[in-house]
Structure formats: structure tokens, C-alpha cells
Amino acid sequence: MLFILKKYIGSLLMPLPLLLIVGFIGLLLLWFTRWQRCGKTLTTLSLVFITLLGLQPISDTLLAPAEKQFNKRYELITETPPQDVRYIVVLGGGFTYNPDWSPSSNLLNNSLPRVTEGVRLYLKHPGSKLIFTGGKASSTISSAEVAAQVAQSLGVPAQDTIPLTEPKDTQEEAYEVEKIIGKSPFLLVTSANHLPRAMTMFTQRGMTPFPAPANQLVITSEINPWEKYIPSSYYFGHSERAWYEFLGTIWWHLKPNNTQALEEQLATPEAIAAE
Numbered sequence: 001m002l003f004i005l006k007k008y009i010g011s012l013l014m015p016l017p018l019l020l021i022v023g024f025i026g027l028l029l030l031w032f033t034r035w036q037r038c039g040k041t042l043t044t045l046s047l048v049f050i051t052l053l054g055l056q057p058i059s060d061t062l063l064a065p066a067e068k069q070f071n072k073r074y075e076l077i078t079e080t081p082p083q084d085v086r087y088i089v090v091l092g093g094g095f096t097y098n099p100d101w102s103p104s105s106n107l108l109n110n111s112l113p114r115v116t117e118g119v120r121l122y123l124k125h126p127g128s129k130l131i132f133t134g135g136k137a138s139s140t141i142s143s144a145e146v147a148a149q150v151a152q153s154l155g156v157p158a159q160d161t162i163p164l165t166e167p168k169d170t171q172e173e174a175y176e177v178e179k180i181i182g183k184s185p186f187l188l189v190t191s192a193n194h195l196p197r198a199m200t201m202f203t204q205r206g207m208t209p210f211p212a213p214a215n216q217l218v219i220t221s222e223i224n225p226w227e228k229y230i231p232s233s234y235y236f237g238h239s240e241r242a243w244y245e246f247l248g249t250i251w252w253h254l255k256p257n258n259t260q261a262l263e264e265q266l267a268t269p270e271a272i273a274a275e
Contacts, residue, residue: 055241086128088128091188092193117189130148132162135166170197170198174204192215
């Protein structure tokens with residue numbers, strides 16, 4: 001219940017829904033009340049912020065602090081990589097499931113770049129295993145299983161994919177991954193802007209992740225002027241991602257640790273005896 005409530009509230013607090021709510025409140029004030037100045041102000045602010053957040057220089061400036069540490073590929077970040085990579089962990093993201101689609105079409109937003117980067121690293125490290133994480137949400141199949149299907153469609157043998165279907169957030173993903181690999185070093189693949197938070201959650205458990213960023217978004221190379229100065233839904237998405245990571249960090253510090261109860265349950269004499 002807490003997970004579903006978090007998703008609904010978090011979705012409403014994202015820039016586009018939040019600014020649309022502000023704009024509609026402004027319109028209601030303009031049409032149905034005497035508070036004309038307040039209505040004009042809210043409507044204007046809504047339009048101005050939607051415009052500004054869709055500009056590449058602004059959106060990428062907002063996202064850069066979350067991504068700057070990992071705005072390079074794995075090989076350029078890790079100076080002393082592990083010699084024998086046994087596990088590559090790919091964190092889950094957006095997905096749907098339509099069996100009539102090509103497998104990769106079922107991975108939405110940040111998920112496909114994560115999986116393709118995981119497959120690239122798998123091919124670079126023969127003998128490794130790909131661990132995918134992510135629960136079902138409202139689907140009949142989990143994010144982890146969809147990601148594993150995509151990896152298999154790209155040539156990864158099924159026996160080299162391990163889907164962890166229970167985790168609902170990064171904290172639970174770290175807990176479930178630890179049960180599989182313990183403290184062994186591994187490559188951690190997720191979006192570059194998500195890696196700072198993910199690395200902290202894994203290392204707090206005493207694990208040894210090596211950052212393998214995917215889906216870098218902040219553009220530091222040259223692009224065409226019209227791409228920079230005409231508002232775009234694509235760059236508005238960068239602003240949303242910056243805000244998402246900001247909200248995610250706040251929530252992570254405020255919410256209870258949802259893995260503690262499971263750990264305490266596993267530590268009971270009854271559970272130990274059952275093993």
C-alpha cells in the first residue's frame with residue numbers, strides 16, 4: 001500500500017502534472033472567481049515554467065549535478081576494474097508487456113539503455129551472469145523477466161540470466177542481490193543519474209559494486225541551435241528526471257527501511273533452524 005501511495009503522490013509531484021494543476025487552478029480563478037490577478041499569475045507561471053523546463057540548456061543544467069560523476073562509460077570510470085567479473089546487475093525501470101511486440105519495445109524510458117549496456121558488458125566478460133531486478137507492479141510479468149527476455153533476444157543464453165522479480169525499489173534490489181552474490185564484486189548497471197543513489201544503497205550493505213552507467217542524458221557535445229533554444233518534450237524529460245532523483249533522495253531519507261523486517265525475520269532462531 002505504501003508503495004502504491006508513493007507512486008501516485010510522486011507522479012502528481014512531477015513537473016508536468018504539477019504545473020498543469022497550477023495552470024488549471026489559475027484558469028478556474030480567472031473564469032469563476034473575482035481573483036483575476038491571482039488567476040493570471042498562476043496561469044502565467046505554469047506556461048513559463050513548462051517552456052523553460054523544455055529548453056536544453058536549462059534542463060541539462062538541472063540534471064547535471066546528478067549525472068556528472070557518471071557521465072562516462074564504465075571503462076573510463078573504473079581505473080582498477082575487477083579481473084574476474086562474475087555478476088552484472090541491471091536495475092529495473094519502466095516497462096510494459098505485450099507478447100505481440102518485439103521484446104525491446106516492452107522496455108520503456110530508461111530501461112532499454114540499461115539492458116543493452118548490461119548485454120555489452122556481458123559480452124565483454126565471458127562467463128559472467130546477468131542479474132535483472134524489478135517487480136510486476138500492475139503487469140502479469142515482472143520488469144526483471146521482461147529485461148531477461150530482451151537480453152535473451154539479443155543472444156544471451158537463458159542460463160546466464162537471473163531475474164529477481166520481487167524488488168519494488170532500489171533498497172529492496174540491493175537486499176535481493178546480496179542474497180544471490182553476497183559480498184562478491186559486481187558491475188552495477190543503471191541510469192547515470194540514478195547511480196549515485198544506487199551506489200550508496202549497495203555499499204551501505206557492505207557490497208562491492210563497480211559503477212557501470214547507462215542512459216547518459218546531459219549533452220555536453222555540440223548540438224544544433226534549434227535543438228537548444230526551442231522547447232522540446234524530450235528535454236522536458238531531462239528536467240523531470242532531475243526532479244525525480246531529487247524527490248527519490250528525499251523519500252529515501254524519510255521512509256522506513258523496508259528490508260529491515262525481512263532481515264530480522266531471517267535472523268530468528270526458527271529461520272536459522274529451517275536452513
